[in-house]
Amino acid sequence: MTQFLDYVLGGIGSGAIIALMALALVLTWRATRVVNFAQVGQAMFTTFIALSIQTLTGSWFIALIGAIVAGAILGVIVQYLVLRPVKRMDTSGAIIATFGVLIALQAAAGMIWGGDSQAYPQPFSNTAISLFGREWPLSVYDLVVIGFAGVLVVGLTLLFTRTSLGLSMRATAFNPEVARLSGVRVGRTLTIGWALAGVVGAVAGVLVAPTSAISPNSFDILLVFAFTAAVIGGLDSLIGAVALGIGTGLILSVVSGYSDSSNAPVVALVLLALNLAIKPEGIFGHNSARSV
Amino acid sequence: MLSITDLSVHYGPVQALSHVSLDVPRGEVTAVIGANGAGKSTLMRTLAGLVRPESGSASLDGKVLTGHRAEDVVRMGVALVPEGRSTVPELTVDENLRLGGLWRSKADRAATHAEVFDMFPVLGDRRKLRADTLSGGERQQLAIGRALMCDPQCLLLDEPSLGLAPLIVTQILELVKRLASEVNIAVLLVEQNAVTALRVAHTAVVLNLGQVVMSGTASDIASHEELRHAYLGC
Amino acid sequence: MRDLMRLPGARLIQHALLAFAAWAVLMWVNGSVDELTNYYLALIAMYATAMFGMVILVGLSGQVSLGSGALMAIGGYIFALTTLNWQYIPLTSIPMNGVWAMLFAAIGGVVFGLVIGLLGARLTGPYLAGLTLGIAVGIPAIANRFPGLFGGETGLQLTVPYPDGGYPAVAEASGEQFVTELPTSQDALPSAGASAGAGDLLTSDNFPSGDASALPSVAPGDLLTADNFPSADPSAMASVAPGDLLTVDSFPSAGATPEASSLDVSVLDPSTGTGTDGVDLGFVLERWEASLAIAVACIVGFIALNLVRGRQGRVWRAVRDDPVAAAVSGISPAGSKVTAFMVSSVFASLAGAVFVQILAYVGPGAFGLGLSLSLLVGIVLGGRSSLVGAVIGAVLLVWLPEFVLGLAGDRGWDEQVTNNAPNLIYGLLVVLVVLVAPGGIVGTLQALVGRIFKRTARSG
Numbered sequence: 013m014t015q016f017l018d019y020v021l022g023g024i025g026s027g028a029i030i031a032l033m034a035l036a037l038v039l040t041w042r043a044t045r046v047v048n049f050a051q052v053g054q055a056m057f058t059t060f061i062a063l064s065i066q067t068l069t070g071s072w073f074i075a076l077i078g079a080i081v082a083g084a085i086l087g088v089i090v091q092y093l094v095l096r097p098v099k100r101m102d103t104s105g106a107i108i109a110t111f112g113v114l115i116a117l118q119a120a121a122g123m124i125w126g127g128d129s130q131a132y133p134q135p136f137s138n139t140a141i142s143l144f145g146r147e148w149p150l151s152v153y154d155l156v157v158i159g160f161a162g163v164l165v166v167g168l169t170l171l172f173t174r175t176s177l178g179l180s181m182r183a184t185a186f187n188p189e190v191a192r193l194s195g196v197r198v199g200r201t202l203t204i205g206w207a208l209a210g211v212v213g214a215v216a217g218v219l220v221a222p223t224s225a226i227s228p229n230s231f232d233i234l235l236v237f238a239f240t241a242a243v244i245g246g247l248d249s250l251i252g253a254v255a256l257g258i259g260t261g262l263i264l265s266v267v268s269g270y271s272d273s274s275n276a277p278v279v280a281l282v283l284l285a286l287n288l289a290i291k292p293e294g295i296f297g298h299n300s301a302r303s304v
Numbered sequence: 305m306l307s308i309t310d311l312s313v314h315y316g317p318v319q320a321l322s323h324v325s326l327d328v329p330r331g332e333v334t335a336v337i338g339a340n341g342a343g344k345s346t347l348m349r350t351l352a353g354l355v356r357p358e359s360g361s362a363s364l365d366g367k368v369l370t371g372h373r374a375e376d377v378v379r380m381g382v383a384l385v386p387e388g389r390s391t392v393p394e395l396t397v398d399e400n401l402r403l404g405g406l407w408r409s410k411a412d413r414a415a416t417h418a419e420v421f422d423m424f425p426v427l428g429d430r431r432k433l434r435a436d437t438l439s440g441g442e443r444q445q446l447a448i449g450r451a452l453m454c455d456p457q458c459l460l461l462d463e464p465s466l467g468l469a470p471l472i473v474t475q476i477l478e479l480v481k482r483l484a485s486e487v488n489i490a491v492l493l494v495e496q497n498a499v500t501a502l503r504v505a506h507t508a509v510v511l512n513l514g515q516v517v518m519s520g521t522a523s524d525i526a527s528h529e530e531l532r533h534a535y536l537g538c
Numbered sequence: 539m540r541d542l543m544r545l546p547g548a549r550l551i552q553h554a555l556l557a558f559a560a561w562a563v564l565m566w567v568n569g570s571v572d573e574l575t576n577y578y579l580a581l582i583a584m585y586a587t588a589m590f591g592m593v594i595l596v597g598l599s600g601q602v603s604l605g606s607g608a609l610m611a612i613g614g615y616i617f618a619l620t621t622l623n624w625q626y627i628p629l630t631s632i633p634m635n636g637v638w639a640m641l642f643a644a645i646g647g648v649v650f651g652l653v654i655g656l657l658g659a660r661l662t663g664p665y666l667a668g669l670t671l672g673i674a675v676g677i678p679a680i681a682n683r684f685p686g687l688f689g690g691e692t693g694l695q696l697t698v699p700y701p702d703g704g705y706p707a708v709a710e711a712s713g714e715q716f717v718t719e720l721p722t723s724q725d726a727l728p729s730a731g732a733s734a735g736a737g738d739l740l741t742s743d744n745f746p747s748g749d750a751s752a753l754p755s756v757a758p759g760d761l762l763t764a765d766n767f768p769s770a771d772p773s774a775m776a777s778v779a780p781g782d783l784l785t786v787d788s789f790p791s792a793g794a795t796p797e798a799s800s801l802d803v804s805v806l807d808p809s810t811g812t813g814t815d816g817v818d819l820g821f822v823l824e825r826w827e828a829s830l831a832i833a834v835a836c837i838v839g840f841i842a843l844n845l846v847r848g849r850q851g852r853v854w855r856a857v858r859d860d861p862v863a864a865a866v867s868g869i870s871p872a873g874s875k876v877t878a879f880m881v882s883s884v885f886a887s888l889a890g891a892v893f894v895q896i897l898a899y900v901g902p903g904a905f906g907l908g909l910s911l912s913l914l915v916g917i918v919l920g921g922r923s924s925l926v927g928a929v930i931g932a933v934l935l936v937w938l939p940e941f942v943l944g945l946a947g948d949r950g951w952d953e954q955v956t957n958n959a960p961n962l963i964y965g966l967l968v969v970l971v972v973l974v975a976p977g978g979i980v981g982t983l984q985a986l987v988g989r990i991f992k993r994t995a996r997s998g
Contacts, residue, residue: 098973115968190390195407236671240668
């Protein structure tokens with residue numbers, strides 16, 4: 013039982029990262045009804061940028077800021093140059109275009125930084141915390157990750173519920189025409205949504221990099237986990253993405269703990285398939301637009 | 305005053321509007337009537353900036369509207385209430401109203417917000433509820449309220465009676481008429497239900513296949529024998 | 539004649555003739571080009587086989603799926619496992635051979651296609667893309683989970699004997715010496731001289747029957763399929779990282795790099811077809827691979843042609859364009875989508891079975907997300923809903939990396955740039971095609987031709 017609890021606790025850190033990436037997917041989905049499969053590609057790219065900054069300045073924090081700025085810019089570029097011009101009716105085209113961006117970003121990163129895995133410096137202690145006479149399956153770094161995720165989630169919630177920008181973004185997501193007729197500058201709002209998603213993804217990338225390593229393809233599996241969490245959470249729901257993201261992290265941690273970490277993708281796939289077969293609108297979702 | 309001069313709109317090879325000219329004076333309700341596909345909604349959507357005209361122009365008190373995007377047209381003082389009770393169902397009543405006129409100062413918006421609640425007391429009672437829990441009539445009131453939040457000089461109403469009970473239609477239209485005269489704004493009202501529209505309108509035009517086939521005072525048009533048979537179906 | 543064309547079987551005959559003509563032409567090419575070109579030909583035919591299915595699934599049925607790479611893996615593993623583990627088909631006394639293994643791969647494709655189709659038929663757009671993305675990442679991971687059965691990360695080598703006798707060396711082969719890999723086990727070596735001339739169609743009866751047991755179950759006249767061939771150097775696969783887009787230069791290119799090979803290497807004299815160790819080398823691996831891939835591609839292409847241009851094709855298009863209208867007309871949208879999944883996964887399985895024979899290897903690295911993505915790239919560039927587009931896309935997938943490699947050689951590019959340039963170009967091209975020419979190369983050409991005809995018609 014203690015072991016079980018340890019596995020559960022040990023999953024919170026990775027769960028928080030999955031939650032952030034899922035959040036990024038939800039943000040773009042809400043803004044433009046597009047699942048941005050290039051999101052992890054963008055995060056990978058900005059994490060490489062952060063790594064370069066880190067090597068140059070030696071500061072983890074400046075590198076994080078750099079990744080955030082780059083994430084916002086990259087989000088704007090992808091939305092403005094690629095997705096905005098896709099015809100509204102061509103949903104297949106929008107999905108394919110995001111995969112095109114993913115392929116191009118991974119190749120570009122390989123060109124610039126090489127295809128090999130590179131270690132990302134660990135800014136905080138990554139050893140288990142000893143407290144109350146026992147070792148906990150959490151490190152200081154895990155707590156930092158959880159803290160960042162918490163701040164971002166609270167910040168985004170406040171943004172969406174308390175500000176005019178948030179109201180505009182919600183209205184644009186649900187009914188762009190009415191938003192436009194109310195005077196909301198819809199194009200700009202959508203772009204801001206993508207920039208925000210880029211920022212959240214960039215933070216997730218910088219946070220996940222020290223725990224594994226970074227290479228052009230190293231975030232592919234994170235995309236699967238994040239997509240699973242976002243879809244089960246309902247794709248439209250910020251709370252859902254966060255809850256299911258952390259939940260996915262916990263489940264994967266328990267599965268990896270009792271068996272082997274190579275089971276994780278299969279377990280995520282089974283969860284996703286079960287959800288899509290049984291409750292396609294997700295746990296927190298309320299739209300039924302996903303099936304014919 | 306809203307002035308429309310020689311407005312033409314194409315949808316591909318289909319001519320939706322052909323050389324439409326029309327004046328909508330302040331303080332009055334001007335009705336546009338006509339059969340399905342006559343181009344009524346196209347006219348409204350073009351004025352609001354959702355559809356680009358092929359030629360011609362529209363202006364409000366001398367400011368040219370055509371060529372501007374919808375989000376700018378509404379800032380210039382022309383607010384459209386589109387067909388089908390257009391609210392954002394996922395947002396609350398309050399949020400739907402706050403959505404209108406976000407560019408205006410906080411104080412101005414608060415004042416209008418209060419006025420809308422005065423005008424439509426039922427919205428005040430339901431302010432915390434999601435818009436999709438409202439009845440059809442309440443949602444139409446909310447849609448008009450949202451448009452009023454934009455502080456329009458000209459209000460475009462596209463088929464407000466669609467799917468509503470006759471009594472509610474009469475109430476809403478009477479309110480619109482009062483609004484036009486009290487606040488001194490220009491109201492352009494599109495209706496398929498011509499009898500209802502002509503009852504509240506001061507002047508009216510009849511559209512057929514994208515062209516203005518007749519214009520005059522509401523009572524003239526209502527009593528025009530030939531027209532009644534051809535377009536009003538009574 | 540016109541009446542004849544209206545007969546029920548007429549279109550079938552038309553398509554059969556078309557497929558046969560394509561096969562004959564390709565086999566002529568197969569007999570006249572060198573090893574490297576044949577190797578490319580094999581890859582193109584293999585990609586085209588899988589992409590015929592993608593055209594039906596993504597183009598006609600409108601379901602963006604990334605599962606094809608995983609389904610290729612299923613076909614590949616079934617082929618490998620059945621040939622490696624079964625001497626005879628279980629419960630029978632029928633000896634296993636490549637044809638049976640391909641058949642089992644196809645059956646596996648039907649089963650998995652049905653499962654994924656049933657899951658996916660209710661889903662639209664991004665949900666389906668995401669589910670199949672998970673499948674693309676998850677199914678190869680299963681191979682890692684069970685190293686005992688699937689060989690784990692390193693995969694399995696195919697070591698089944700390849701056909702006795704075989705292909706003659708290409709007559710026009712250059713005078714310079716070339717090198718090929720040889721099987722290590724003696725009984726797997728071709729023992730007789732080549733009796734088939736260059737350009738001859740490959741059938742079992744134009745193989746010299748020096749060792750009849752090598753082709754036990756193939757009747758004379760049968761199209762020769764996989765009876766396997768010497769294994770490539772497994773370490774060559776190490777250069778393919780999981781998730782990499784597979785390109786020609788990331789394949790372990792059999793017979794091209796003696797340094798990379800740990801197997802016996804013989805220097806051949808092409809004029810005699812005899813190795814330095816005295817073994818006859820009439821068998822040309824690449825030509826055999828290409829002939830196999832071409833045969834499968836032509837059969838699959840024939841089936842695809844009938845489906846696309848027949849009733850089922852109209853059903854798929856109807857459901858894609860307006861599921862509600864289709865349902866009202868009595869078509870089941872879900873049923874039509876499941877059918878598309880099954881057809882495309884059978885094609886993908888067969889392509890996978892061909893693929894592992896070209897690689898002489900099966901492993902998770904070869905079937906990663908990169909493979910699925912490159913198949914998607916191929917059909918988008920060629921033309922999402924055109925079978926011809928699939929072929930063009932397959933050619934692009936194989937040709938572009940080579941082209942870039944040549945360019946890089948001329949310009950002296952960094953290796954890091956060269957290796958990634960093809961994918962960068964693919965990614966940018968995909969975006970460009972979606973934005974500017976959603977019909978891909980074929981769609982754009984069709985539109986262009988249509989416009990020219992219209993203009994001449996108007997002026998005339």
